[in-house]
Amino acid sequence: MARKSRTKYAILGMLDQKEMCGYDMIQKIKGFINNFWSESHGQLYPTLAKLLKEELITCITPEEMRPTIKSPKVYKITSKGRKVLHEWLELPIETLQSPRNELLLKLYFSGKHDTKGSIAHLEYRKVWAQKRIAYIDTKIAELKAKKKTGPSQELTLLVLEHGLMMRKTEIEWCNKAVKVLKK
Amino acid sequence: MARKSRTKYAILGMLDQKEMCGYDMIQKIKGFINNFWSESHGQLYPTLAKLLKEELITCITPEEMRPTIKSPKVYKITSKGRKVLHEWLELPIETLQSPRNELLLKLYFSGKHDTKGSIAHLEYRKVWAQKRIAYIDTKIAELKAKKKTGPSQELTLLVLEHGLMMRKTEIEWCNKAVKVLKK
DNA sequence: GGAATCATGTAAGTAGTTACATGATTGA
């Protein structure tokens, strides 16, 4: 029954790349990972505790070192955790349906009544998308400036590219929609 | 505190267009509205009860007519409901962040280890997107075949167009990603 | 008569957000 949380796998995935503490994960989630995923820290910390209990991760900051000066709980993925992660990675992707889109919901329900309002929503969305594009562009430039290339860099680039293409298409569609509404 | 459910507005929006019963709403949600929104009937029915209590909708199938032969509960939006709906429609859209994307999550975490698996995910996504495109194409054709045009038809077309453009971009990106992974 | 679909609801459980709460460290 019920949906399955993927917080678990997001954590395992991050720890598979590098050992780190909860706070570091939150930074990552608010940073690059935010391009395609989100987690709240109210969900993260309890899940970390659960993963420890399941022995999918270990805390490599020993109990006796804490809470002496500046020692966050650094977590590391276990081989069992790695196995669980890779099994999940190979599983087919479950969420194929297009996600909820509040813009389309509002547009569809208000278009007839209030074209001005709808156009405002669309213009605002365009501004947002443009900001995203500018941000992603600088990120891509930064990444390309680093001479060092590698498989992980290529993946990062792909993710950024995804955001870029989606936002551009969104803007294109918004322009079309505005045209229709103004007509 | 906490997130706000938009089930309420989805219902009001549907009833603003046409009076109908809960079952009809579920059909709509599983049909056209599914292009941009989702609701489960386990969420819908309790929300209908709540809206009745708030007097944003009324049930126009009188109590005494039920449960005689074939009489579903037909709901109608009230003027108060309409007001609440329109106020919400004008409010800025809250959910601007890009939604969770399980494909990108898996790709980002597995790319280095398992390019074959990643490519499989991408190819599967392409198949799905192509099916969606085919479906939307027929819907658009159907709609255009009807000579009758109007504002609501234009909106429907816009929504379908949105899905079309997004899926096409997705395929384009998948192709790019596959190329990078195969390299 | 039996299957599909019409039609409405409730129950149980998970997922998730936000606010509350606390305290250490760093650097201006």
Added chain:
DNA sequence: TCAATCATGTAACTACTTACATGATTCC
């Protein structure tokens, strides 16, 4: 010394899905 940020956690609450449950109607 004060603000920002590092760092971890819990509490309260909402949202949501899926399964359970039931019964009528329609059409073959």
